[in-house]
Amino acid sequence: MATSDSSPVRLLYDVRVRAVLYQVVAVALVVGIGLYLFDTVSRKLAAQNIATGFDYLSRPAGFVISQSFISYDSGNSYGRAILVGLLNTIWVSVFAVIISTVLGLVVGIARLSRNPLLSTLALIYVEALRNVPLLLYLFLWYALIVAVFPPVREAWQILPEVFLSNGGLIVPSLRWSPAHTGVLAAVVLGIVLACVVASAFRRKRVATGQSRVAWPFVLLALVVPPLLAMLIFQPEMAVNWPEKGRFRITGGLQVTPEFTALLVGLGLSASAGIAETVRAGILSVGRGQWEAARSVGLHDRQTMRLVVLPQALRVIIPPLTSSYLSTFKNSSLAIAIGYPDLVMVSNTTMNQTGQAIEGIAIFMLVYLGMSITISMLMNWYNARVALVER
Amino acid sequence: MTDTAQLNTLASVSDERPVRPAQNWFGLLKPYIGSPFNAVVTFACLWLIYRLITGAWGWLVTRAIVEGGPQTCKAAAGAGACWPFLAAKLRFMIFGFFPYDEHWRPALAVLLFLGAMIYSMIPRFWSRRLLWLWLAVVVICGVLMYGGVFGLRVVNTTNWGGLPLSFMLSSVGLAFGFVLGVLLALARSSKLPAIQVIAIVFIEMVRGVPLVSILFMASVMLPLFMPDGVTIDKLLRAQVAIIIFAGAYIAETVRGGLQAVPKGQHEAAASLGLGYWLSMRKIVLPQALKIVIPPLVNIFIGFFQDTTLVTIIGLLDFLDTVRSAMRDPVWQGIAVLEGYIFAALVYAVFSYGMGSYSRFIERRLKTDHSHGRH
Numbered sequence: 001m002a003t004s005d006s007s008p009v010r011l012l013y014d015v016r017v018r019a020v021l022y023q024v025v026a027v028a029l030v031v032g033i034g035l036y037l038f039d040t041v042s043r044k045l046a047a048q049n050i051a052t053g054f055d056y057l058s059r060p061a062g063f064v065i066s067q068s069f070i071s072y073d074s075g076n077s078y079g080r081a082i083l084v085g086l087l088n089t090i091w092v093s094v095f096a097v098i099i100s101t102v103l104g105l106v107v108g109i110a111r112l113s114r115n116p117l118l119s120t121l122a123l124i125y126v127e128a129l130r131n132v133p134l135l136l137y138l139f140l141w142y143a144l145i146v147a148v149f150p151p152v153r154e155a156w157q158i159l160p161e162v163f164l165s166n167g168g169l170i171v172p173s174l175r176w177s178p179a180h181t182g183v184l185a186a187v188v189l190g191i192v193l194a195c196v197v198a199s200a201f202r203r204k205r206v207a208t209g210q211s212r213v214a215w216p217f218v219l220l221a222l223v224v225p226p227l228l229a230m231l232i233f234q235p236e237m238a239v240n241w242p243e244k245g246r247f248r249i250t251g252g253l254q255v256t257p258e259f260t261a262l263l264v265g266l267g268l269s270a271s272a273g274i275a276e277t278v279r280a281g282i283l284s285v286g287r288g289q290w291e292a293a294r295s296v297g298l299h300d301r302q303t304m305r306l307v308v309l310p311q312a313l314r315v316i317i318p319p320l321t322s323s324y325l326s327t328f329k330n331s332s333l334a335i336a337i338g339y340p341d342l343v344m345v346s347n348t349t350m351n352q353t354g355q356a357i358e359g360i361a362i363f364m365l366v367y368l369g370m371s372i373t374i375s376m377l378m379n380w381y382n383a384r385v386a387l388v389e390r
Numbered sequence: 391m392t393d394t395a396q397l398n399t400l401a402s403v404s405d406e407r408p409v410r411p412a413q414n415w416f417g418l419l420k421p422y423i424g425s426p427f428n429a430v431v432t433f434a435c436l437w438l439i440y441r442l443i444t445g446a447w448g449w450l451v452t453r454a455i456v457e458g459g460p461q462t463c464k465a466a467a468g469a470g471a472c473w474p475f476l477a478a479k480l481r482f483m484i485f486g487f488f489p490y491d492e493h494w495r496p497a498l499a500v501l502l503f504l505g506a507m508i509y510s511m512i513p514r515f516w517s518r519r520l521l522w523l524w525l526a527v528v529v530i531c532g533v534l535m536y537g538g539v540f541g542l543r544v545v546n547t548t549n550w551g552g553l554p555l556s557f558m559l560s561s562v563g564l565a566f567g568f569v570l571g572v573l574l575a576l577a578r579s580s581k582l583p584a585i586q587v588i589a590i591v592f593i594e595m596v597r598g599v600p601l602v603s604i605l606f607m608a609s610v611m612l613p614l615f616m617p618d619g620v621t622i623d624k625l626l627r628a629q630v631a632i633i634i635f636a637g638a639y640i641a642e643t644v645r646g647g648l649q650a651v652p653k654g655q656h657e658a659a660a661s662l663g664l665g666y667w668l669s670m671r672k673i674v675l676p677q678a679l680k681i682v683i684p685p686l687v688n689i690f691i692g693f694f695q696d697t698t699l700v701t702i703i704g705l706l707d708f709l710d711t712v713r714s715a716m717r718d719p720v721w722q723g724i725a726v727l728e729g730y731i732f733a734a735l736v737y738a739v740f741s742y743g744m745g746s747y748s749r750f751i752e753r754r755l756k757t758d759h760s761h762g763r764h
Contacts, residue, residue: 026585117435133698136730136734140730147727329600332600333602356611364603367599
């Protein structure tokens, strides 16, 4: 039957041949569509006289950004403007994640309270946040801030040199210099060192069973680098005092109402999800674990820390990761209330230069890269706490 | 059996009952003031509830302005809710810029849609007939909204807005997103590496970026992708973005269901001589989809809320018409919260309803699996 096996029609019925065929067709289809789109787009852009490429990033931006952590003015380049936007995105996301984790933990435990009043209140909190769109809450918080606080001209002076108005909270700030950045880096280094030292001591204790006093060494690791940095860099302690003018307050550190509304909105909405996650995690640890821990003589706090939480974390971490990721992605709603995040700055850039494809490509790639990084970090952590099975 | 014997059995039964916690005052109050800490918690909660209720009651009822116009509300300076604002702007908030005389058309469409929705949520009516029902509903709603036949005035999509638009964007987005999602899930669990890679790249790319960016991409880049002379409606662009986004998320949920179907089911289907598509359609997918109905309903709730994002690219969905109503020069700066609270209530009612349905269906599907075990 060798002849019929090699005939082309017969070949079509071979599963392996078909598999290859399907894949070739699929890839060809994707590549074909891609090429077609690329061709159409470049033809249209040429017809509309729109420049392509990323040269525009080095041209001056010409617009101001209301909040920035690195020095920026309208004479700086588009590239720097986008960097400012990215830093603003990260800034608000980090704070929102911290707020949502703390609130979520508290509310999640409150949901499990034996006190019916407390657990019902926690349930109402969760339901009220989960059943209304985040964007609506952002608008609502923003409207509330503007409605409740006085206009800038009648700003409340709650402390000397601290002003509160619907233009935001304004506090005195340090005049930032590279020396301060050096000290900040040293503080971070100190924290990392302290963690390393603490974990080394713990490993030694687990390995040898001998418990040594660790805290002086940890403290030393924490304090020495910042102190050294202070001596080396000698940062200048100049304060940037806010000055109240007729219509606006200049100087100082300004916490804008846009930032506050976004922070509150993101933090609260994520906390509802985290509360449910925490509750499910704690419930997933069986009663027997509590009883067993008690029978080997652990008291309540030890049981929670050594027995229940490590097991609950396994259930909690994966949904917590996706919650953090969606907080980070939801910060893009900033554009709706005018907080200058990555998307909003890119949008302004796109409107001015007309280079929409490049602008969208930049912020999509940034989001994609950050999402992948965060999920890889959390996966690594998850692998560490995961149950090691035979 | 004599009467006494019966009484004895009854007595012994009642003796065997577990001892219930003391039903006196202290027993009832124990969860509230069992320990000093608990007592503090209880009083803090009571205080919070008291403040919430009196605050809401005062704002909504006692201090509210019930009659009058913008000036009456302005004089009250936001001390209470401004009901005249809601009364004056209600129809605009719900129907947007749809011609005023024709409001009965979107109203009828919404009622039809909700009716069909509730009908198809009842498990007893689940059958192939539902597909035809929905086809009819979609056609009738389309005719009602767009017009052009039976002497109905043509209303362009640029004039569509409000609640009907929100319902449309989310339901059409989810219907097509579901089909896309199932196809993507099948592709991702396929044994053919090239197809698997294409699906993974697509799903992860869409899930890695925010919906806002996909909406931007659709509204700015889709027109560039079209051949010369073809324009694409703004509404359609947003719809495409929502379908893509929903598809990627639904794909991951459905994939979870596909993984939960035991391998033996695939093998059994193959041994009966069913090909890939037939075994998927008849054996694997029905089981996989049944497992993922509850998470799917949760995705639907999320997407119903996420359609509010289309306001960022300038579509007049419900949230946007509410905001436009509040920006009306006559009312600007007067009713700054009322609109949002009304909109929040509308969203909460629908989301909560669907959430309750999700819990109901979860319970029901569970009992289906455990016949005879109780």
